[in-house]
Amino acid sequence: xxxxxxxxxxxxxxxxxxxxxxxxxxxxxxxxxxxxxxxxxxxxxxxxxxxxxxxxxxxxxxxxxxxxxxxxxxxxxxxxxxxxxxxxxxxxxxxxxxxxxxxxxxxxxxxxxxxxxxxxxxxxxxxxxxxxxxxxxxxxxxxxxxxxxxxxxxxxxxxxxxxxxxxxxxxxxxxxxxxxxxxxxxxxxxxxxxxxxxxxxxxxxxxxxxxxxxxxxxxxxxxxxxxxxxxxxxxxxxxxxxxxxxxxxxxxxxxxxxxxxxxxxxxxxxxxxxxxxxxxxxxxxxxxxxxxxxxxxxxxxxxxxxxxxxxxxxxxxxxxxxxxxxxxxxxxxxxxxxxxxxxxxxxxxxxxxxxxx
Ligand code: PAZ
Numbered sequence: 001x002x003x004x005x006x007x008x009x010x011x012x013x014x015x016x017x018x019x020x021x022x023x024x025x026x027x028x029x030x031x032x033x034x035x036x037x038x039x040x041x042x043x044x045x046x047x048x049x050x051x052x053x054x055x056x057x058x059x060x061x062x063x064x065x066x067x068x069x070x071x072x073x074x075x076x077x078x079x080x081x082x083x084x085x086x087x088x089x090x091x092x093x094x095x096x097x098x099x100x101x102x103x104x105x106x107x108x109x110x111x112x113x114x115x116x117x118x119x120x121x122x123x124x125x126x127x128x129x130x131x132x133x134x135x136x137x138x139x140x141x142x143x144x145x146x147x148x149x150x151x152x153x154x155x156x157x158x159x160x161x162x163x164x165x166x167x168x169x170x171x172x173x174x175x176x177x178x179x180x181x182x183x184x185x186x187x188x189x190x191x192x193x194x195x196x197x198x199x200x201x202x203x204x205x206x207x208x209x210x211x212x213x214x215x216x217x218x219x220x221x222x223x224x225x226x227x228x229x230x231x232x233x234x235x236x237x238x239x240x241x242x243x244x245x246x247x248x249x250x251x252x253x254x255x256x257x258x259x260x261x262x263x264x265x266x267x268x269x270x271x272x273x274x275x276x277x278x279x280x281x282x283x284x285x286x287x288x289x290x291x292x293x294x295x296x297x298x299x300x301x302x303x304x305x306x307x308x309x310x311x312x313x314x315x316x317x318x319x320x321x322x323x324x325x326x327x328x329x330x331x332x333x334x335x336x337x338x339x340x341x342x343x344x345x346x347x348x349x350x351x352x353x354x355x356x357x
Contacts, residue, residue, distance in 0.1 A: 039063020040082025060085030069336035157241035178227035
């Protein structure tokens with residue numbers, strides 16, 4: 001595909017590929033199902049030597065939480081995640097207080113131990129984490145940019161071929177729809193002061209000489225950004241990179257009246273197995289499963305299990321601290337078994353897309 005000829009291969013792709021190959025071989029051998037869970041937001045760098053970039057809100061809660069439930073359901077998980085976003089197991093402690101040391105107690109000279117209040121919960125998380133380590137069922141692979149995400153996704157999909165229908169793609173990452181292609185990326189930090197601003201008019205810049213206008217440039221005092229659409233990778237995944245796997249994508253909207261129709265539209269366009277629709281403001285309590293047969297099924301956390309007040313960071317997991325509400329029941333504990341059961345059905349009875357004519 002043209003995209004991969006025109007945009008550079010990430011420096012750590014070969015290392016990721018080696019790790020993933022060994023991981024997948026092990027699970028092909030023991031016939032375990034493998035879920036590729038994507039998680040967190042992709043960045044869109046504006047400069048090659050990147051100072052400025054465009055980002056999005058995703059903290060990776062959906063992906064990290066789902067990964068744990070996939071492991072509980074017997075899957076091995078390749079966790080393709082935004083670097084420094086939430087991770088399975090550590091998520092319970094990394095973003096919920098100002099510092100993990102808040103969970104500890106002890107004198108200055110030690111010993112330092114986990115506070116009584118957290119002993120039970122931490123022992124439980126530790127047991128599950130150790131099991132995943134012992135059985136080598138969790139592989140963590142980071143990305144930062146949308147370009148890294150796409151290269152990794154393609155590479156992993158191809159490596160997962162030997163798994164056949166035992167492979168599952170659970171695409172929860174918030175992937176940018178727009179990006180700066182390599183050929184339109186400026187090399188250096190965009191200068192905001194007019195004195196050093198790169199010319200955008202009479203004198204052609206290096207990028208303009210190479211053929212296309214730079215995607216980001218100063219126009220007087222304004223920064224003008226002109227992005228290209230990201231290629232429709234889901235189509236490539238479904239038709240070419242992973243034709244035998246079960247593929248589940250997420251659709252995020254903010255307008256409730258659009259959610260179901262957009263989810264149905266995506267399913268029709270890409271012809272994969274399931275779209276899970278969610279709204280920005282209610283995504284922790286309810287999602288809708290949209291299937292190819294036109295089915296629409298809402299999954300909801302019961303009202304009395306929805307909210308408990310905790311003090312911690314804001315929803316993006318990065319910016320400051322404040323009181324917030326969090327679900328007492330994690331909706332992923334309902335989503336993942338449902339997905340696993342659809343996957344079992346496909347493995348046992350064949351791909352529903354190719355049945356009944
Ligand atoms: O990472 P998070 O838990 O804060 O958010 C999860 C989510 C809303 C990004 C995910 O559920 C989702 O909808 N991902 C796909 C987004 C999209 O491309 O439409």
